[in-house]
Amino acid sequence: MSETMKAYIEEAEGALLHTYNRFPVVLDRGEGVYLYDIDGKKYLDFVAGIAVFALGYGCGDYKEALKSQVDKILHTSNYYYNVPAIEAAKKLKAFSGMDRIFFTNSGAEAVEGAIKTARKYGFLKDGRTDHQIIAMNHSFHGRTMGALSVTGNAHYRDPFEPGIGNIRFADYNDFDSVLRQVNDRTVAILLETVQGEGGLTPATEEFLRAIRKLCDERDILMILDEIQCGMGRTGYGFAWQKYGIRPDVMTSAKALGCGVPVGAFLMTEKVGAHSLVAGDHGTTYGGNPLACAAVSKVLDLFEERQIPAHVREIAPYLERRLDELVSEYDCILERRGSGLMQGLVFDHPVADTINAALEGGLILINAGANILRFVPPLVIEKEHVDEMIRILRASIR
Ligand SMILES: *Cc1c(COP(=O)(O)O)cnc(C)c1O
Numbered sequence: 001m002s003e004t005m006k007a008y009i010e011e012a013e014g015a016l017l018h019t020y021n022r023f024p025v026v027l028d029r030g031e032g033v034y035l036y037d038i039d040g041k042k043y044l045d046f047v048a049g050i051a052v053f054a055l056g057y058g059c060g061d062y063k064e065a066l067k068s069q070v071d072k073i074l075h076t077s078n079y080y081y082n083v084p085a086i087e088a089a090k091k092l093k094a095f096s097g098m099d100r101i102f103f104t105n106s107g108a109e110a111v112e113g114a115i116k117t118a119r120k121y122g123f124l125k126d127g128r129t130d131h132q133i134i135a136m137n138h139s140f141h142g143r144t145m146g147a148l149s150v151t152g153n154a155h156y157r158d159p160f161e162p163g164i165g166n167i168r169f170a171d172y173n174d175f176d177s178v179l180r181q182v183n184d185r186t187v188a189i190l191l192e193t194v195q196g197e198g199g200l201t202p203a204t205e206e207f208l209r210a211i212r213k214l215c216d217e218r219d220i221l222m223i224l225d226e227i228q229c230g231m232g233r234t235g236y237g238f239a240w241q242k243y244g245i246r247p248d249v250m251t252s253a254k255a256l257g258c259g260v261p262v263g264a265f266l267m268t269e270k271v272g273a274h275s276l277v278a279g280d281h282g283t284t285y286g287g288n289p290l291a292c293a294a295v296s297k298v299l300d301l302f303e304e305r306q307i308p309a310h311v312r313e314i315a316p317y318l319e320r321r322l323d324e325l326v327s328e329y330d331c332i333l334e335r336r337g338s339g340l341m342q343g344l345v346f347d348h349p350v351a352d353t354i355n356a357a358l359e360g361g362l363i364l365i366n367a368g369a370n371i372l373r374f375v376p377p378l379v380i381e382k383e384h385v386d387e388m389i390r391i392l393r394a395s396i397r
Pocket residue numbers: 106107108109111140141142143192196197225226227228229253254
């Protein structure tokens with residue numbers, strides 16, 4: 001590491017609040033599926049800013065679209081219409097099959113909006129304010145108080161209790177455990193279609209369909225968090241689309257802007273007509289012209305480049321190469337995941353492997369202590385998978 005990089009890291013640690021154990025690298029720029037640090041060292045990127053840079057770095061006219069929006073106007077206010085927001089909403093509606101969209105600045109904020117939508121929906125039904133939301137153990141929904149309250153990880157939640165309250169937890173992929181939490185105050189069931197931080201676990205078709213049926217029968221809102229698993233990552237626009245169901249409310253963020261901070265919560269026409277109205281919710285920046293120019297261009301490029309189809313084509317190859325490692329190494333217990341959202345479960349912490357990979361020019365991240373997570377840009381090709389496997393092999397002790 002250069003003296004310059006060392007000095008930067010020292011400065012960072014002297015000024016930033018230490019809420020992350022950062023890797024000892026100062027990243028500088030990206031090109032395709034590669035990143036470069038300020039010393040010019042090249043890294044193959046299998047993290048993509050944690051499932052953000054779906055299109056890789058410097059894709060097509062994405063940067064040009066942003067630059068031209070910068071020249072026009074960065075921000076108006078949600079009290080006025082702007083063309084990028086209108087375009088982005090129209091395209092996201094078509095891409096998602098949902099009916100009504102609220103743009104946010106982040107994933108956590110999209111989850112907050114979904115929670116408020118559910119509470120308002122319940123309030124309009126019976127005027128009560130004691131409705132309950134069922135969330136899942138091992139889920140992750142973000143760090144703000146509402147999103148944290150529905151996150152099924154006591155380690156994240158405990159120091160910040162009390163949360164928003166009236167949340168009950170069930171076990172993922174265990175419908176009976178969901179049924180045990182349902183009562184006449186239940187207003188929503190919230191889950192990730194594929195659990196990300198919690199261990200790269202896809203929902204079973206049986207589980208999602210059973211929840212859909214239960215929600216229909218009892219007028220409960222089914223809320224799917226697609227912040228990590230959405231936007232083409234599993235080979236579908238949104239992961240739920242392959243299950244033959246539709247949620248009542250869903251959240252998106254991460255790859256939605258491919259690097260520009262933006263999220264959204266989306267709902268059906270019916271929920272839109274029976275929940276938030278003028279004055280109930282707002283944001284200064286959410287869905288501003290810059291963010292929406294990004295969303296709009298990302299969705300254009302997804303279509304032009306047939307991103308979900310590309311994921312369906314390349315993911316089986318990644319799965320096969322990872323499965324080879326599972327059968328070869330005793331310390332690797334299993335592979336889990338869907339599409340280009342995969343995990344290798346080790347019988348020991350993976351921190352050393354990640355550090356060795358970084359040293360070897362490969363960027364990887366964990367999901368929990370023992371799981372290596374693979375969420376590369378969606379535009380990777382077989383040769384990148386091969387290169388990743390080569391460096392990873394050298395990094396496993
Ligand atoms: C990352 C993530 C969030 C939180 O998104 P932020 O933009 O970090 O607030 C919420 N839900 C899931 C499933 C995520 O992966």
